[in-house]
Amino acid sequence: MAKPRVLVTRRWPAAVEARLNDLFEVQLNRDDKPMQPEEFRAAMGQYDAILPTVTDKLGTPSMEIERPQTRIFANYGVGFSHIDVERASGHGIVVTNTPDVLSECTADLAMTLMLMVARRAGEGERELRAGEWTGWRPTHLVGTKVSGKTLGIIGYGRIGQEMARRAHHGFGMKILAYNRSPVAPEVLAQNKATQIASIDELLPECDFISLHCPGGAANRHLINARRLGLMRPDAYLINTARGEVIDESALAQALWYETIGGAALDVFDGEPTINPDLKQSERLVMLPHLGSATREAREAMGFRVIDNLEDFFAGREPRDRVN
Numbered sequence: 139m140a141k142p143r144v145l146v147t148r149r150w151p152a153a154v155e156a157r158l159n160d161l162f163e164v165q166l167n168r169d170d171k172p173m174q175p176e177e178f179r180a181a182m183g184q185y186d187a188i189l190p191t192v193t194d195k196l197g198t199p200s201m202e203i204e205r206p207q208t209r210i211f212a213n214y215g216v217g218f219s220h221i222d223v224e225r226a227s228g229h230g231i232v233v234t235n236t237p238d239v240l241s242e243c244t245a246d247l248a249m250t251l252m253l254m255v256a257r258r259a260g261e262g263e264r265e266l267r268a269g270e271w272t273g274w275r276p277t278h279l280v281g282t283k284v285s286g287k288t289l290g291i292i293g294y295g296r297i298g299q300e301m302a303r304r305a306h307h308g309f310g311m312k313i314l315a316y317n318r319s320p321v322a323p324e325v326l327a328q329n330k331a332t333q334i335a336s337i338d339e340l341l342p343e344c345d346f347i348s349l350h351c352p353g354g355a356a357n358r359h360l361i362n363a364r365r366l367g368l369m370r371p372d373a374y375l376i377n378t379a380r381g382e383v384i385d386e387s388a389l390a391q392a393l394w395y396e397t398i399g400g401a402a403l404d405v406f407d408g409e410p411t412i413n414p415d416l417k418q419s420e421r422l423v424m425l426p427h428l429g430s431a432t433r434e435a436r437e438a439m440g441f442r443v444i445d446n447l448e449d450f451f452a453g454r455e456p457r458d459r460v461n
């Protein structure tokens with residue numbers, strides 16, 4: 139039987155590309171440039187599987203095709219708000235993602251951001267590299283203590299729980315959690331977390347807020363000007379979820395007028411373009427979407443995609459089907 143034809147939209151870790159080559163007839167994206175909508179439409183007429191990532195916008199322009207050959211989008215990544223899942227379902231296309239394998243590394247990065255913004259690490263490094271450090275002094279780059287403070291987690295799923303585990307067991311933080319659905323008492327108990335009924339009630343209680351909810355239309359601008367106004371004036375906002383969850387213009391204003399203590403972002407609305415107003419603030423730490431960027435996580439994500447493909451082409455239900 140002919141091997142399924144598979145298109146990989148970006149470069150993947152070498153070990154994963156090698157395994158894909160063993161199993162399937164694979165087209166790799168050797169120059170690692172994001173594909174354009176017209177290239178997707180053409181690909182959907184030729185390949186049995188397309189393996190996209192967050193940089194591939196699989197919306198209407200990319201999917202305007204009558205009878206696609208493609209039967210599965212096996213996404214490399216846990217978030218899939220870049221895929222119009224309803225439209226894919228309308229074409230009979232199965233969509234899968236890669237949960238679990240990146241939860242720890244993404245939570246590690248959220249901790250990194252929390253510590254960086256609270257302890258002014260980015261500012262310190264910029265000062266030192268610019269040759270402007272004049273030496274230790276009691277009032278130099280004084281930040282905020284993290285240990286023992288209150289952390290509010292919005293989205294108490296796998297990554298949110300990993301963040302809570304680190305913050306509670308490592309830093310003695312008190313954990314407040316907002317989640318759309320009720321969280322089991324034994325899950326909350328693992329990190330002595332308290333579930334709060336609404337985001338509006340959570341925000342004023344916290345020294346740090348970390349976002350771990352999905353992106354997409356439902357959560358677009360979940361953190362808007364009104365909600366930023368509910369945060370304490372010395373509180374910090376951390377986002378390793380999706381850029382669209384925050385109204386960035388409202389955040390830029392809050393930072394400029396110092397109505398919150400600071401923010402640390404790994405994801406941006408419209409990335410890789412960054413809202414220029416955000417860059418005005420020294421109270422903002424920015425990283426280029428590195429949440430899952432470890433060798434271990436990136437390989438595990440690739441092998442998880444392969445698990446989903448093998449199940450699908452063997453006629454089994456892929457474990458990470460989202461539609």
Ligand SMILES: O=CC(=O)O
Nearest residue numbers: 192215216217430
């Ligand atoms: O952002 C990366 C992912 O969704 O896995």
